[in-house]
Amino acid sequence: MQTGRLVRQVLALALLIGAGWLLIGLVGDLNRVKILKTDLAEIHHVRYGMLDADVWVTRIGEILEKRVDELDLTQASREQVTEAVTQLLDTLIREIERNLAQRRPDPGASWLDQLQGALQQGLQDLVLDVARLRDRVPEYADAFVEQLSVPGVKEQIKARLRVLLTDAVASSGAGTDRRPLEAVLVRYGCADVDGCSGLIETEVGALQPRIQQQLGAVIGLVALVFIISLIGGMPRGEPTVGTPDRLPPMLLFALVGATFLLLAGGLSTPMIEVDARIAELAFQLLGEPVVFTDQVLYFQTKSIFDVMRILFESGQADMLLVAVLLTLFSVVFPALKLLATYAFYSDWNGSRGAWIVRFFALKSGKWSMADVMVVAIFMAYIGFDALVGNQLGSLAGASDAVAVLTTNGTSLEPGFYLFLGFVLAGLVLSGALENRLDRDR
Template identity: 30%
Template structure:
């Protein structure tokens, strides 16, 4: 009877462990799936925004001679095509023509009335004095001016003048260009082929819709991951008195932490996006606008930051990158592994000094929590600098109106990494409580 009771308890314990493993495995698969979706969505978002920043880069917009040429030419062409002289303009132009004609008549008679030495000059002077009255000529100037203005405003003359102006403008357009034209054409061909769009305007519309969807999906995935971890932690409260299940529960909890660490270090943690949202000004009574001019864009994960540092030519950057790799990624993995081995191993292996140190005392060398604070401080400082600099570009008056936009933000990868840090601390506390006799004194 006594022998059967332990056997029954062992069977119940084994069955409970199996059920617990199955349940937590399903939950772990859910966390891993959402982590995978978060990672994939983050990669897609990063690629899309890189393409977006390339297409809308200020080099191909506000700083492009070609863009200015096209926009100004469009305005001038429209002004020339739609030009029609008003009554007021006709009156002012007629007055100007009259002044010119009066001056011309006066100069002509003054030239004729000068002393003439040649016979031809003397005969001309005599004939003019006898047959031409300067006052009558001057009196006819207004009618001459009116005739000229009427002729200028005739449909044929207007068409001819517009044609001359347009041809000169087209010639000026052909002579005005910069070196970005080839690069801009290559970019447009690239996005047209990749995204199946006709032009940058269609690309921007489609991408903005897609980015909104990806942002929502990414944050939902990160929340789902953290929810899975919270559920796993909740099981500790429920099963805190079921000692025989602690080993299984702890090992599975370590796997949850490992997934958080992988996703938190590979997904983007911060995104820097500064742009001129709109620049509007008036020329010839019409508005010229530049929109979504990207000044700077960059998105990095912890792995990405480490990779950039290690690839730098400066030794100090390489050292910093190597230290981050060691204390933010490698050491946390070693700590999780050591905790798992410690909880599963026999007493002889548990007494190994290196294993016990990694499992219980190496937390002071783990820089993951420091990284969390460092990223947050970097974000606060960088965001403040960008806001200050962009505010200097804000101009609002009757001629020029500019609006800047700062989309710098912490990304879901950061919150997942924060979740890992908090979760890892909780697991360390749990390990010390379920193995009170194994800690280093």
């Protein structure tokens, strides 16, 4: 009996050490993947694609240059271009004539203003013969079309178009700050976005299988610790009245330690990943396809520790209050409950009589928000998933002229399952130990 009890204790402690070792690797890999995915979302962010004016200048410039290069003045096309230029010139002359007519003197003005207006009108009629200009419109149109066949004119037109597009962007102030993107490219030693994207995706793909294996192994080892420690009976020894039916100290330490491992992993690793992106947006511009792919609209993946740090750094009173409450009910109370549970049931240094130990070991469950937080996280996941999916669905069906394929990547991350495991382990641990205490009483 003593040998079997010793084997159980040693095995439980060995499983606890193995779970802790695997958890360290799991936390490191998960945080590495979080950094990789955040950088990947940065280089594919919509502000460097669809919302970047410089990208539009490049796309539109390429289309216009292609159209200029394809401009081949055959007899049929020459007639069409000549007709279009004729209509343009005629419209221009009509607009000039309308503006000049608006400058004629007002009959109700003073004689001095009328004299000045008459002189100005006479000078305009002398210098600018609108009727003669209109008669020569076909001649001007033919001369313009003829110039399109002169060598080098196409290159001049393309250069001028590029200047006009660039000036339009500069005057609008719509330029995008690309320094965050360039910082990511430098950090990974990449020359362009495509190369950097492939490099990051390869590393993430290599880490994901190992993360799944580590997560399953950690939860499995913790479950084995509970099975070995709680199944098979608890030695009573020679209990006296008022003395709890104790676990061997090493088994109690293994149970509390395994539960604490799940808490630490759940707090320090991402729980929810919200990823909304446009997988593909395509439309026609001047007969040419314009396609944008993998445009990230929103991406966030953070652990509870990350959220608390951000709230504390905000400095706002309401955010600080939320940060304090989150820290208190997610970290302080669960950790103190585990420590008090070990101290109470092991009667470490006679701590069972201390009121604070009895409070956290026996009565703090109603104050712990761990189970409520799990439900809140799960409901937040459902809400984010539905909201993002609904909004992206509306975007995809916004227009028949624009083909939009959207992606909703909202998902629960390993941190959620670790935190869920902590809640379940805490319930099992408290129930088992309290049942032993009540039965002895």
